Amino acid sequence: MNFVIVPIFLLSGTLFPLEELPRWVQSLCYVNPLFYDVDGLRFSLLGISTLPVVLDFLILIVRCCLMVILGAFLFSFVDVD
Numbered sequence: 001m002n003f004v005i006v007p008i009f010l011l012s013g014t015l016f017p018l019e020e021l022p023r024w025v026q027s028l029c030y031v032n033p034l035f036y037d038v039d040g041l042r043f044s045l046l047g048i049s050t051l052p053v054v055l056d057f058l059i060l061i062v063r064c065c066l067m068v069i070l071g072a073f074l075f076s077f078v079d080v081d
Helices: 002-010 023-031 033-046 053-075
Strands: none
Touching: 002 033, 033 053
């Protein structure tokens, strides 16, 4: 579990600014779904954002909708006795 969670947490930009990282690590951060959540939260608390807040919010909504659809699809395979 830590093998997945720790890299996602470290590449989300919560502990250090992404501008200081090399370009190839920054591209990994943009693939990380937690990055957009942290960026939106940083804007709401500090008024500082790497990306436009609308883009952060849009990616958050799309990701939530996809997870609900995936959960509903996988729930259809559950057999309840």
